[in-house]
Every structure is written in C-alpha cells, then in structure tokens.
Amino acid sequence: MNWEQLLSLKRAGDTKKRERNKQDETRLGFEVDFDRIVFSSSFRSLQDKTQVIPVSKTDFVHTRLTHSMEVSVVGRSLGRIVGQKVIEKYPHLRDLGYTFNDFGAIVAAAALSHDIGNPPFGHSGEKAIGEYFKSGKGNTYKQELTDKEWQDFIDFEGNANGFKILSEGTADSGLRLSYATLGAFMKYPKESLPKKPTKHIVDKKYGFFQSQKEFFTDVVNDLGLLPLRTGKDLAFNRHPLSFLVEAADDICYTIIDFEDGINLGLIEEEFALEYLIKLVKDTIDIKKYHALQHKKDRVSYLRALAIGTLIQEAAHVFLENEEAILNGSYGVALLDKCKYEAQINDILQISIEKIYNSHEVIEKEVAGYKIIADLLNVFITSVNNTYIGQASNYDKLIFKLLPESCRELSDSLYNRIMMVCSFIAGMSDGYAILIHKKITGTTI
Numbered sequence: 001m002n003w004e005q006l007l008s009l010k011r012a013g014d015t016k017k018r019e020r021n022k023q024d025e026t027r028l029g030f031e032v033d034f035d036r037i038v039f040s041s042s043f044r045s046l047q048d049k050t051q052v053i054p055v056s057k058t059d060f061v062h063t064r065l066t067h068s069m070e071v072s073v074v075g076r077s078l079g080r081i082v083g084q085k086v087i088e089k090y091p092h093l094r095d096l097g098y099t100f101n102d103f104g105a106i107v108a109a110a111a112l113s114h115d116i117g118n119p120p121f122g123h124s125g126e127k128a129i130g131e132y133f134k135s136g137k138g139n140t141y142k143q144e145l146t147d148k149e150w151q152d153f154i155d156f157e158g159n160a161n162g163f164k165i166l167s168e169g170t171a172d173s174g175l176r177l178s179y180a181t182l183g184a185f186m187k188y189p190k191e192s193l194p195k196k197p198t199k200h201i202v203d204k205k206y207g208f209f210q211s212q213k214e215f216f217t218d219v220v221n222d223l224g225l226l227p228l229r230t231g232k233d234l235a236f237n238r239h240p241l242s243f244l245v246e247a248a249d250d251i252c253y254t255i256i257d258f259e260d261g262i263n264l265g266l267i268e269e270e271f272a273l274e275y276l277i278k279l280v281k282d283t284i285d286i287k288k289y290h291a292l293q294h295k296k297d298r299v300s301y302l303r304a305l306a307i308g309t310l311i312q313e314a315a316h317v318f319l320e321n322e323e324a325i326l327n328g329s330y331g332v333a334l335l336d337k338c339k340y341e342a343q344i345n346d347i348l349q350i351s352i353e354k355i356y357n358s359h360e361v362i363e364k365e366v367a368g369y370k371i372i373a374d375l376l377n378v379f380i381t382s383v384n385n386t387y388i389g390q391a392s393n394y395d396k397l398i399f400k401l402l403p404e405s406c407r408e409l410s411d412s413l414y415n416r417i418m419m420v421c422s423f424i425a426g427m428s429d430g431y432a433i434l435i436h437k438k439i440t441g442t443t444i
Contacts, residue, residue, distance in 0.1 A: 001326045005224040008179040021097030030105035033181040037113045042165050048428035050122040064115050075111030075248035079104035081315040110184035110245045117162025119425035120432040121368030128372040129156035137377050149414045151192035152209045160209045161425050167215050183223045183239030190235035200331040226328040237328040247314040247334045255306045261355040279343045280305040313338045371436045379420045
C-alpha cells in the first residue's frame with residue numbers, strides 16, 4: 001500500500017480524479033467529511049443511544065454522541081502526530097499538496113462516525129438483532145437466503161451497518177464521504193463469512209453487508225488495500241489510519257467509561273485512582289494532584305493525563321510499525337503492543353466487573369432484547385405481507401410508520417429484511433422504547 005493512493009479524495013459518483021493541491025484551502029475535502037457527518041440525522045440520533053449506562057438520566061454519563069465526539073478529538077491528535085512524521089518520511093506527499101492536518105481530518109471524521117451504525121441499547125442491541133434470526137421468529141427466513149446473507153443477520157454488526165449508512169446515496173445525495181475516510185472507518189474490511197478464521201485483527205468481526213459488496217469492492221480497489229488472503233471470500237488488510245481510529249476508541253472507552261463508573265459510584269474512588277495513577281506515574285504532578293479538593297476534579301486530572309499518555313504511546317507504536325502496516329504484515333491493535341498494556345487490561349477488567357455487569361446495565365439490556373425482537377417481528381411481517389399483497393389492516397398501519405424512503409420495497413427478501421434491521425438500528429433508545437409502547441398498546 002502507498003500513502004498517495006490511501007489518501008484518496010474520490011467520492012461515490014466521481015467521474016474524474018480529485019487532486020489535493022487543487023482543493024479549496026478554506027474547506028478541504030477531508031474536512032467536508034467531518035461536516036457532513038455532523039449534520040446527518042444518523043449522527044444526531046447518537047445523543048440518545050447508550051454508551052455505558054443505558055438511558056441514564058444523569059448529566060455526566062456519556063452517550064454515544066459525546067463518546068463519538070471525544071473519540072474524534074483523540075483521533076485528530078493521533079492523525080496529526082502520525083501525519084507530521086509520515087510527511088517528513090515521504091516528502092513527495094507535500095509536493096502533492098498533502099499536510100499533516102489531512103491525516104488528522106481523515107481520522108477525526110472516521111472516528112466521529114465510528115459508532116454511527118450501532119443499534120439502540122448498546123452492544124446488546126447487535127446481539128438482540130442476531131438472536132431474533134438465530135433462535136427467534138426470524139429463523140423462518142433462513143432457507144430463503146444465501147449463507148452470507150444469513151450470516152449478516154444472525155451476526156448483525158454495527159460496523160457493517162455504519163458502512164451502509166456512510167455509503168448510501170447517489171452522486172447527488174447521501175453523505176458521499178471521501179474514500180480515504182471510508183477506508184479509515186473500516187476496522188474490519190471483510191465480509192461476514194468465514195467467521196473468525198484467524199486471529200488477525202481484521203478477522204475479529206466484519207465490516208460490510210452483502211448489500212454493500214459492490215461499493216465496498218470499489219473503495220478497497222481505489223485505495224489499494226492489500227488482500228488479506230487468497231480465495232473468493234473478500235477480506236483485506238486495513239487502511240493504516242483505521243489503526244488510529246481504533247486506538248482513539250480504545251483510549252476513550254478504556255479511560256472514560258472508567259471515569260463514568262467512578263462518578264456513578266460503581267467503582268470506589270481510592271481503588272480506581274490507584275489504577276489510573278499507575279498509568280500516568282511518569283507524567284503526574286503529585287503536588288498538583290493532592291491540591292485538588294473534589295473527587296471529580298481529581299478524576300478529571302488523571303483522565304486527561306491518561307489520555308495524553310496513551311495518545312503519545314499509540315502514535316509511537318504506529319510509527320514504529322508503519323512499514324509493516326503498509327505491507328500488510330501487522331495484524332494487532334496498537335494498544336496491544338504498547339508498554340501500558342498491563343495497566344489498560346487491569347482497568348478494563350475492573351470496568352467489566354463493576355460497570356458492564358452492573359444490575360442497572362443488565363436490566364436495561366434485558367429490556368432492549370424484548371423491545372428489539374418485538375419491533376423486528378412487527379415491521380418485517382408488515383413489510384413482507386405488504387410486498388406479497390397480503391397485508392392486514394394492522395400491517396398497513398405499521399407500514400405507514402416506516403419513513404417514506406423505506407416504503408419502496410425491493411424484490412429481494414434479503415434487502416427488505418436488511419432495510420427493516422437498519423431502520424430499527426437507527427432508532428435512538430428513547431424512540432425504540434416509545435414505538436414499542438405504541439405498537440404493544442401500553443401507551444397512546
């Protein structure tokens with residue numbers, strides 16, 4: 001892989017090549033990506049989607065929206081640090097008009113959208129969709145779908161749904177992000193089967209649905225991503241900047257979820273601060289730390305130091321392995337290779353025990369399973385009965401609840417079901433709860 005190709009400004013529907021040194025300097029192509037994401041309805045819905053504590057009513061706990069914004073900020077810093085060194089190493093990029101800020105803009109935009117495809121109720125939302133098809137009423141559709149189409153449903157993936165959202169539209173509509181940003185967004189540039197054939201980071205999950213296969217192929221070919229292996233199944237090495245997007249996300253959820261747990265009282269302050277101090281022992285100002293009188297201020301100080309420390313470390317690991325990343329021989333997350341791996345794992349283990357497995361989180365996830373299964377059943381039944389001309393009066397009413405863009409039904413069963421899954425995945429937690437109450441008759 002080469003950086004000139006990886007920094008592609010191409011957008012869906014382009015008929016001629018875009019050149020970096022011919023861009024409007026007041027609003028560069030990669031910065032446009034960030035702006036378009038911010039103004040999208042899919043991004044706005046993240047303000048009411050679960051990050052750690054589902055539908056929390058406290059004002060300091062993160063939603064998917066605040067989390068995504070913070071990941072974007074961290075990603076921009078990572079991109080700029082790396083970009084500065086890459087430009088120095090490959091000076092011809094400067095001659096083509098690229099700057100270190102381009103790297104920051106690409107990573108910031110991809111990081112901003114990294115959770116845009118996640119269903120309501122956190123990661124349990126993905127599992128709830130999968131369970132509906134694997135062992136619920138949706139299992140009846142298995143025989144009518146190909147193996148890969150079926151895998152898309154039983155292993156529904158927020159990353160693939162995010163790529164679907166970011167890639168939909170035509171030359172005159174949709175987000176139409178640059179291929180560089182789309183490449184950086186794709187942490188798992190492979191299809192849903194085979195599932196986890198190796199321990200390579202790309203094989204951990206998958207990154208696109210069968211409905212986006214053609215566009216995915218166009219993007220990876222334009223960027224020059226290297227095939228991960230030979231064979232008919234699509235799997236490619238990552239765009240190098242996706243490692244930075246992943247690192248930004250890892251840094252934020254490791255440190256900030258931990259901070260939320262402390263502020264909520266789920267993790268004892270003295271116990272928690274001990275682990276954060278281990279992570280920042282080389283940069284902490286002990287005198288300044290002890291001068292802070294309030295828990296929230298002490299936690300904020302350590303959180304800022306921890307994030308800064310991990311940004312520098314992740315950038316260092318990337319630059320140390322840049323050539324291996326470009327030739328496709330690097331296959332692990334950046335933080336898995338950093339010198340703070342043990343401290344990070346300790347913090348994650350506490351978060352799993354005290355936060356992710358807390359009663360409040362589990363209770364809301366259980367409710368989410370029921371809500372999503374009911375919504376899927378009602379809407380898929382309505383759509384399919386409408387398509388075959390056998391809709392009941394109830395089906396017709398449910399069909400009218402779909403947005404207008406979802407009422408032009410495909411002849412493909414796979415596409416019809418995927419449309420419903422994406423519609424429900426796009427709901428905020430609050431809207432999913434409200435619609436469920438209405439269709440079950442518990443509220444009017």
